[in-house]
Amino acid sequence: MKNKKIAIIGGGNLGQAIAKGIVNSKIVAPSNITLTRRRLHLLEHIKKEGFNVTADNKEAAADAHILFIAVKPFQLQQIVEEIAPIIASGTIIISLATGIASTSIENYFQKSMPIFRAMPNTAIAIGESMTCVSAYNANEEQKKIVLTLFEQVGKALIIPEELMSSATVLAACGIAYALRFIRAATQGGIEIGFGSELALQIAAQTVKGAADLLIKSSTHPEEEIDKVTTPRGVTISGLNEMEHQGFSSALIKGLLTSYNKIENGKA
Numbered sequence: 001m002k003n004k005k006i007a008i009i010g011g012g013n014l015g016q017a018i019a020k021g022i023v024n025s026k027i028v029a030p031s032n033i034t035l036t037r038r039r040l041h042l043l044e045h046i047k048k049e050g051f052n053v054t055a056d057n058k059e060a061a062a063d064a065h066i067l068f069i070a071v072k073p074f075q076l077q078q079i080v081e082e083i084a085p086i087i088a089s090g091t092i093i094i095s096l097a098t099g100i101a102s103t104s105i106e107n108y109f110q111k112s113m114p115i116f117r118a119m120p121n122t123a124i125a126i127g128e129s130m131t132c133v134s135a136y137n138a139n140e141e142q143k144k145i146v147l148t149l150f151e152q153v154g155k156a157l158i159i160p161e162e163l164m165s166s167a168t169v170l171a172a173c174g175i176a177y178a179l180r181f182i183r184a185a186t187q188g189g190i191e192i193g194f195g196s197e198l199a200l201q202i203a204a205q206t207v208k209g210a211a212d213l214l215i216k217s218s219t220h221p222e223e224e225i226d227k228v229t230t231p232r233g234v235t236i237s238g239l240n241e242m243e244h245q246g247f248s249s250a251l252i253k254g255l256l257t258s259y260n261k262i263e264n265g266k267a
């Protein structure tokens, strides 16, 4: 992996987070990673960290072994058509664009390429992403390379491509839903007496502990909830009131709204 050249077309939020995450894991040096964007001055800080930066997508793509496409979905076709003539056919393509099928990407390239779709979340910046990956036209070695890359920045799974929209909602959008829970809990915490900083600290660590309980003990959420809910106690009263107000239902409806937007081609 150390000698692989990586290009990241679209050095925005996710492109930069991936670049930093990969380098933090020490698997690739920043000098082997090139990021592109049109407003190059916004990559000045990245350049200072030792990455290569350019506004020229073709220059970045030309000698890349692995090429991330981290632009908005509506920008993908134009970028692929721009770089397709100069790209070597064995180059590993990793598209982060929501809702664009590998077959469409292959059509834009007008040649057969190993195409991966990857859906990390923003916790990739601290090595804690949940990344779902689908593989198309790829051999086992290429799958291993891509999985290894994403395993450096959190947990990574290869899933069937038909589940990529679902993975986008549960993991990539999901981090925002979880953060909104923490924010709401913080606001409640302020109303019952804590200052905002302390309320946030308590709410965030509580959610981290809840997640770790499930991950480290492999238990079901209800099993853990049963341990907290004293009969006639305060937890069950609060939980039931939340459910009367539609807590689980609101979350599920939100997930479905995001999912339907992707499936209806509105990502």
Ligand SMILES: NC(=O)C1=CN([C@@H]2O[C@H](COP(=O)(O)OP(=O)(O)OC[C@H]3O[C@@H](n4cnc5c(N)ncnc54)[C@H](OP(=O)(O)O)[C@@H]3O)[C@@H](O)[C@H]2O)C=CC1
Binding pocket: 009, 010, 011, 012, 013, 014, 015, 036, 037, 038, 039, 040, 042, 057, 070, 071, 072, 073, 075, 079, 096, 097, 098, 119, 120, 121, 122, 172
């Ligand atoms: N944010 C997230 O949590 C996640 C996002 N995604 C997906 O990742 C993709 C990127 O999202 P995100 O990082 O949030 O978006 P951003 O808008 O932050 O990043 C996109 C970047 O692409 C650059 N860009 C646009 N056109 C070109 C071009 N022609 N050549 C080179 N660079 C270009 C833009 O910079 P400039 O305008 O300067 O060119 C911008 O920095 C999207 O497809 C999104 O669906 C997937 C998982 C999670």
Ligand SMILES: O=C(O)[C@@H]1CCC=N1
Binding pocket: 098, 168, 172, 173, 267
């Ligand atoms: O909201 C979005 O469209 C992107 C895709 C997943 C996370 N952010």
